[in-house]
Amino acid sequence: MTKPTLAAPSPDATPELLYLLHGDPSELASMLAELRAADVAEALHRLRQRTPKAAAPVLAALPFDLAVQVLDEPELDGRAELLAELARREPTTCIALIEAMSADQQADVFREWRGILPDAERARVLRGLSPDTQRGLELLLRYPPSSAGGIMTTEFVTVPPHWTVETTLQHVSQVGGAKETVYAIYVVDGQKRDEAGGLAAGEPVGRLVHVVSLRELLIADRTQQVADVGDRRVPITVRPHTDREDVARLISKYNLLAVPVVDADGLLVGIVTVDDVIDAIVAEQTEDVQKFGGMEALDVPYTEIGFWAMIKKRAGWLTALFLGEMLTATAMGHFEEEIARAVVLALFVPLIISSGGNSGSQATSLIIRALALGELRLRDWWWVARREIPSGLTLGAILGAVGATRILVWQAFGWYEYGAHYLLVALTVGLSLVGVVLFGSLTGSMLPFALRRLGFDPASASAPFVATLVDVTGLIIYFTVAATVLRGTLL
């Protein structure tokens, strides 16, 4: 019998199975070495999910360059835990790997380590890094992770303005392999130190005077000065504290591959690349959907977050909404006599208030997105209000007609007995729906404006938030209409 040969694992193979079969981290590592970094990251993640302690030795056994690439993947869930495990088992390997990672990812790891690795162990790793890396980390950790400074990379190509295209291209050929991107070249005045002279990450390299794309360089005359090539307008830049969402909007609007980050003095401190921006857009999107669902953003994948951490994120808003919704009980209390006299009124309470909530949820989702995309600004609230009033009236009239018809049909076919005044009941329900849907559309559309005006994120205007706001008023509208229409008959 011949020994079965092991095929290269597909991205869908289960490495933990192979690992448990053989028990040899280096064997698994050599198989993973055939895959792309993103796929190795996924395999390590799956391995860690089943046998948490197994992943660190495999990572250590990977070819060094591949291990660094894998660690540079923000998709590697649990990267901080994996490196913490490695820091305990093989501190030297851990330090070497971190030293080789890109500066923005190093900063990410140290940020995440705050809750995972004791201060003393973190300090030990930090002391093992080169002085430049230590200084760079200190600078980068000053910026919040959702700012340009927090996602910027500090590996990019800079050249002085007087270089020729030819010299610049040769320079790119030599240093290009080590930089995160070579497709934009930054022309910098008064460069502080030589490329190889070890400037710390995040330290300004000089004043940014021009940005030239590699494409522009390639099609330019080789003897031209690099400062004269391409678009001579002032380059588009962001500041370290610019929100990552604004960076994303800029990159997407101008179809950039990277945007330079400059400080208040115009000194270049880093660049944000398009792939970091995509990750940021996807993360923002997750946050927005979760907030719109009526909870705090998880910040961690659903599959990764601990039970109590998740309960905490959900219970806060749920309780706040519950407290707000308690006002409905108070409102209903005021109408207890009316309900006792005409129980039929109680039947339509859920139908009517939910219609207000639904129309409000629609309006809110429309306005949140229009504000996020910059289609609308704060000052447009009046334009929106004037549009939502006829919308709410029209939608309310549609639902009101359906609701009144339903009562008349049920009564006519004898499916339910609404009493002698069924026509007035139908009228009450129909008119209330017009009022409630109008109020829902208006509240739902104005809430994101109000939040932004007060300095909050308009995306905090969740569907349940709007529903809660509308429910109490919906009840008051309903019972007021009822009191007017049914006075002298049922009430």
Next chain:
Amino acid sequence: MTKPTLAAPSPDATPELLYLLHGDPSELASMLAELRAADVAEALHRLRQRTPKAAAPVLAALPFDLAVQVLDEPELDGRAELLAELARREPTTCIALIEAMSADQQADVFREWRGILPDAERARVLRGLSPDTQRGLELLLRYPPSSAGGIMTTEFVTVPPHWTVETTLQHVSQVGGAKETVYAIYVVDGQKRDEAGGLAAGEPVGRLVHVVSLRELLIADRTQQVADVGDRRVPITVRPHTDREDVARLISKYNLLAVPVVDADGLLVGIVTVDDVIDAIVAEQTEDVQKFGGMEALDVPYTEIGFWAMIKKRAGWLTALFLGEMLTATAMGHFEEEIARAVVLALFVPLIISSGGNSGSQATSLIIRALALGELRLRDWWWVARREIPSGLTLGAILGAVGATRILVWQAFGWYEYGAHYLLVALTVGLSLVGVVLFGSLTGSMLPFALRRLGFDPASASAPFVATLVDVTGLIIYFTVAATVLRGTLL
């Protein structure tokens, strides 16, 4: 007095003001010529909003290359209308501009023209284009706009495998200016025609054998064959019918600048670039938020869509939800006797059912995102269910405790009189909340799985949809608990 000099307009200037001041399209055009294409697009859009017919002559008066760049911006809202206007006024200019646009954007314009320009006029423009462009458009229009084929570009650099790095770099220098991206070079076997030989957009150029990045080329030995440079793994590709969301995931996962689109025979037909993918991600995000808000996706900016078109998108789901919510009236009807006997029960109906809806909305938003990000798959439904049961019980217990306490406090301080059996009322409300929140969390988390299983988009599971599902059952849970707890006392 000296004549005031006109400063170059900032992106925030109002071009329509300048235009109305001077009335000369070429004057405005020459001022816009200083701006970046994306900013010119925005200025034209604002101009069109105020004076619809003014934008076309300004576009025609722009420098030709800039006008083409502006038209290549998908951010130019109302581009199809603008070009339709131009087609009527200056058909020759319109045809020349469209001929110069990139193929994917040409296809977009013809897609949007379907509802705007009569067939005869569309055909006249089409006949004016070169035969290659006509053939290319026909090919591209076959793919749905949300597929890789629908967003791919057909301007990219291809080289035969036997070329050296030096020859390839020279080739890029020569043709690079005209291609949408030069940062990935596609090595193609059995190339069908010469680069200049006029292959139609979307027609396969040959079999894709290798992809090499410009960075890899630049750092490689100049005498090497291009087929031997860089990563020798089989290139990552997509098919023309691949969903744009999947393309985005791939580009984001592997940090690509572009992904090649190949047909069933491995022939290269186009590439999707990262900036098109960002636009696609943002568009999907808008769709998802609007769907989650409980309506059909608008597909057009809120500020652009006509009143009745918007009503149509909103009324459909609103009415469907209303019809579903009518079941609450039926359910309440069944409990009419209980309500008549204990009106106090009616007071808590909105509070209890809204808590179910809110917890359901939270769970749905969590699962929709986890499914969209690939953190969860269909087969994980049971894992999620086993997690949401304790979550729902815990959250329900929290709200139940708050709700019961509220009743006891109000009673103790005499703020409201719940009658002799207030302890039992508090118990009913508390227990019902546990049941309703548990049911809400479970329904909310399972609904996206159910939708995907049935072949629908899980993102169709909107907050109002979940609330409607939960409301009816919430009522049944509440009145069943009440019937059990209050039997012999209030009921």
